[in-house]
Amino acid sequence: MKINRLIGILPILVLPVAGCGKKAAPAAPLPPVVSVIQPVAREIVEWDEYIGRLEAPESVEIRARVSGYLDKVHFKEGKEVKKGDLLFTIDPRPYKAEYDRAEAEHQRAESQADLAKNDAERAKRLVATQAISEEDFDTKTKTFNSALASVKSTQAALDSAKLNLEFTEVRSPINGRTSRAIVTEGNLISGGVSGAGATLLTTVVSQDPLHCYVDVDERSILKYLQLRKEGKRESALDKPIPVEMALANDEGFPHLGHTDFVDNKIDPTTGTLRCRGVFPNPDRALGPGFFARMRIPGNGKYPALLIPDRALGADQAQKFVYVVNAEKKVEVRPVKIGPKIDGLRVVKEGLKGGEQIIVEGLMRVRPGIVVEAKLPETK
Numbered sequence: 001m002k003i004n005r006l007i008g009i010l011p012i013l014v015l016p017v018a019g020c021g022k023k024a025a026p027a028a029p030l031p032p033v034v035s036v037i038q039p040v041a042r043e044i045v046e047w048d049e050y051i052g053r054l055e056a057p058e059s060v061e062i063r064a065r066v067s068g069y070l071d072k073v074h075f076k077e078g079k080e081v082k083k084g085d086l087l088f089t090i091d092p093r094p095y096k097a098e099y100d101r102a103e104a105e106h107q108r109a110e111s112q113a114d115l116a117k118n119d120a121e122r123a124k125r126l127v128a129t130q131a132i133s134e135e136d137f138d139t140k141t142k143t144f145n146s147a148l149a150s151v152k153s154t155q156a157a158l159d160s161a162k163l164n165l166e167f168t169e170v171r172s173p174i175n176g177r178t179s180r181a182i183v184t185e186g187n188l189i190s191g192g193v194s195g196a197g198a199t200l201l202t203t204v205v206s207q208d209p210l211h212c213y214v215d216v217d218e219r220s221i222l223k224y225l226q227l228r229k230e231g232k233r234e235s236a237l238d239k240p241i242p243v244e245m246a247l248a249n250d251e252g253f254p255h256l257g258h259t260d261f262v263d264n265k266i267d268p269t270t271g272t273l274r275c276r277g278v279f280p281n282p283d284r285a286l287g288p289g290f291f292a293r294m295r296i297p298g299n300g301k302y303p304a305l306l307i308p309d310r311a312l313g314a315d316q317a318q319k320f321v322y323v324v325n326a327e328k329k330v331e332v333r334p335v336k337i338g339p340k341i342d343g344l345r346v347v348k349e350g351l352k353g354g355e356q357i358i359v360e361g362l363m364r365v366r367p368g369i370v371v372e373a374k375l376p377e378t379k
Helices: 002-021 095-128 134-167 218-230
Strands: 034-039 042-045 047-055 059-063 067-071 086-090 167-170 177-180 200-203 210-217 242-247 255-262 270-280 291-299 304-307 313-315 318-324 329-343 344-349 356-360 372-374
Touching: 086 200, 095 134, 134 167, 210 218, 210 291, 218 270, 242 270, 270 291, 304 329
Parallel strands: 034 372
Antiparallel strands: 034 356, 042 304, 047 210, 047 291, 059 200, 067 086, 086 167, 177 200, 210 270, 242 255, 242 291, 255 270, 304 344, 313 318, 318 329, 318 356, 329 344
């Protein structure tokens, strides 16, 4: 009986022991999936950026040339005017009276000159027949010359009176935008052709185009001169070169222009050279006095590879990228980087065109492991 029971229990005891003798082989881990890109190859120009301000090419202080009471203000403050537009009128009546008097004096002088001319011609005929003396002939001739001088004098007075009358109408000498009217109607203003002591009435500044002045440091100037000598870059000393400009709220550099002026010497107090860019302003998006960033080509065009900044890693001062090689293994590649161009970083050394650069999944990789590389999906 006991033997039968033992035989029945034996299969139960043997089964677990037999199961413990065999172990299933663990499944191999799948290679991590990473997103890769290929560097963008294209010709680029590195830009040097400088800080400056916009200025109007023409800025005029409108001052009175004659004195008198301000009769009328003809422009709307802060609006644009054309060259020759009437801005102010000074009471013209005193100057009109002076003009009329000078005109009458001139007409009288011309009449006297005509009479003196007739007398001189008659005396010339008479002296030939000895009907009058040489002394009388000389008197008539000199009287005629004096009358001609009087005509010139009165003509000058008439011209001066005409100018003063014209100066009672103050017109804009340029196209531009006006400031406020500093003097209002009814006030007495002082004038002067030389401008000394003349009353300031308003200002007019031109709007299109505008200038951007920047100061270029001496080291950059030496670099540009060396590139010019080597024929690698056009110089603003020889011809206009393209420049780009951005205001304080601009993304990128949307305003395109060119250089038209480089100063003739370095400022010894700052060690910089003044340079000017010209920018069209047809839509009046720019204004004199605005802060601006202007950039100019820092070198000539050269072929380069560009990658996004997120692909870069850093080991202290050394930049590197992870590259997937032909065996699908990860390599660490030290690189030398340059400036940012259109949102991408220039890689000057360390990469070749067509290589696969890891941009996503960087935390899951290390040098030497096998990965599954996938290009980002395009939408």
